[in-house]
Amino acid sequence: TPQAPLTAIPAAARSRWSELVRMIEQARDAYYNAVESQSPVSDAHYDRLYRELEELEAAHPALARQDSPTRSVGGRATTDFAPAPHHERMYSLQDVFSIEEVQDWATRMAVETGVPDDEAAMTAEVKIDGLAIALTYEHGALTRAATRGDGTTGEDVTGNVRTIASVPLILAGQDHPELLEVRGEVYFPTAAFHEFNEARRTENLARQAAGSPLLQVFANPRNAAAGSLRQKDPAITASRPLAMIAHGVGAIRPAPGWQPPALQHEWYELLEAWGLPVSPYNAVVRGSAQRQAYIARYAEHRHDLLHEIDGIVFKLDDRAAQRALGATSRVPRWAAAYKYPPEEVHTRLLDIDVQV
Ligand code: NAD
Structure with a gap:
């Protein structure tokens, strides 16, 4: 037009x-x-x-x-790291901000797939507030780790990611694809984040007394994860307690005769069997009541988890339906991210904390 x-x-x-x-x-x-x-x-x-x-x-x-x-997908490649063209495009997620918008999306999915909403299985997942990462495994060995960048080209952060203890360098199990791109989130565990900042504040007192430059106190765990992963010196990344959770797959070049799982939740089981960490909070839900219960549950327990979250992600479980629906230039059509209302007061307090 x-x-x-x-x-x-x-x-x-x-x-x-x-x-x-x-x-x-x-x-x-x-x-x-x-x-x-x-x-x-x-x-x-x-x-x-x-x-x-x-x-x-x-x-x-x-x-x-x-x-x-x-x-477009946010995040530009900088010249600090070598460019890493993704084997398959990395997308963002469609945000929705109310239960009604979640329902509108689910109703659209039912129309598009022909499966009634209360029968269609979806994975329900917490939205980890970290940094998107793509891990390339060739014949079961980690050969590259890349940030999302603009979705087409990321930054090669392999040296840094190799220092993250929860990222296997060699997969467990067998029948690994010739090439497998695992998508996940690098995060700074909440408890470790508070300890880290506390240690820096203590160190800053000594520095202040000595008149030496102060260390940055991070605003939140996401900021700490991004700063720690994008270090030029992998030794600094290694000194930070980063962790990773896998929440999807990109390109797959299967070994001859091997059939990939037909369902999203089966992929998580397989990734786990291969030694990759998957979220302990994942569930499979059907219909609006179960979706709402999941949203309510993690709204209540939001601050009791291993990491911070900023919402809930729903994905059609059926991988064939995912493929049929495809993606826009920015987001897959088969997933939606419900964002929790902002916790403004908490953020402001932290901001003041940083400036003190
Ligand atoms: P997003 O962070 O809202 O969602 C997409 C990302 O979620 C994916 O790339 C993936 O890595 C991650 N994710 C976490 N858990 C997941 C799961 N279980 N399954 C699948 N993916 C999962 O999208 P975005 O495009 O990266 O950023 C947009 C959001 O980031 C904004 O809504 C805003 O909150 C924040 N943002 C803030 C600023 C700022 O200046 N404060 C700037 C840019 C973006």
Whole structure:
């Protein structure tokens, strides 16, 4: 369909678009690539800017250009690490912010697949607040680890990821594909994060007394995970208690005669059998009551988990249905990420803490 010329769009909408895009790009750079700094805006604020941009583009479709943040996966490759072209595209997730939007998505899935909502199996997973990672295993040996980057090309962080104890360098079990791309999240365990910051605060007292430069106290575990993984010196990464959880697969080149699992949850069982950590919180649910119960459960226990979470992810369990549905330029259609309402007060307290 021919696009309306940009000049037909009201000047106010055009300048707001530029403003939003610039703010979002700046926040993304700080969020994904920061080593010892943090994003200028909170996640909730970022989400509001992003929603506003989506609405602006819905009202003026010509603004939804190919280079818009609404069409792309955040995070640019920097020159600090070698580029790592992904074997298969890495996507983000479609965010939804209410139970109604989860239901709208599930109803759409039922229409698209022909399987009624209360019969369709979905995996229910916590959304780990860490850093996306793609691990390439060739004949069962880890050959590369890459960040998500723009989804097409990430950064080669193999040396750093090899220091993470929960990432197997060689898979357990047998029948490994010739090539397997495991997708997961690198995170900083919450308890270790608090200990780490506490130790830094103590160290800073001594430094202050001696007049030497102070160490960065991290704003949150995600920020600490990103900063620790993107070190130029793997020895520093090794000194941080990072961990990894696998939550998907990308490219697969199977050994001859081998059949991959037909269901998402069976993949998790297989990855676990191969020695890869999968989430202890994963479940299979059917229908809206079970989805809501899962959301409510982790809303209540959100701060009792091994790591921080910022929401819940639902995925169609049927891999054939996933393939049939495919993806947009940014997100798979067969998954949705419900975001918990922001905990503003908590974040602000932390921000003050950092500045003291
Ligand atoms: P996202 O973080 O909302 O979701 C996509 C990612 O979730 C995937 O790449 C995957 O790595 C991860 N994930 C965690 N658990 C998962 C699971 N169980 N299954 C599948 N994937 C799982 O998307 P995004 O595009 O990386 O970032 C957007 C979000 O990041 C925003 O909504 C905002 O909250 C935050 N953000 C904040 C700033 C800021 O400046 N504060 C900037 C950019 C992004």
